[in-house]
Amino acid sequence: MRTNIIIDDTLMQRxxxxxxxxxxxxxxxxxxxxxxxxxxxxxxxELRGKIQFAGNYDYRAMREGRK
Known part of the structure; x- marks a missing residue:
């Protein structure tokens, strides 16, 4: 779609x-x-209560691999 708009020059440059x-x-x-x-x-x-994690889910173990 072709359109003409006025945008602050300083903002555009930034x-x-x-x-x-x-x-x-x-x-x-x-x-x-x-x-x-x-x-x-x-x-x-909105997702609160809608995601079920596995009973053996260990977020600490998952984080160890990110170092």
């Missing part, structure tokens, strides 16, 4: 620096993708 993207179009597309992904993720509070 976004390009932080993201490493080369064009304004790429920055805007990336921002929209991240916005949609964030808004459509399940809230952890």
């Amino acid at each position: 976004a390009m620096e932080v993201s490493g993207l080369k064009t304004k179009k790429d920055v805007v597309e990336k921002a929209i993708i991240e916005f949609v992904e964030r808004r459509t993720r399940k809230d952890l509070k």
Whole structure:
């Protein structure tokens, strides 16, 4: 979709620096993708009580492998 928008030049420049993207179009597309992904993720509070862990699940043992 073609559209014209006014974006603060300083903000756009900062976004390009932080993201490493080369064009304004790429920055805007990336921002929209991240916005949609964030808004459509399940809230952890909604999952409370819906996930059952195995009785022998040991989170400490799982963390040992991350060092």
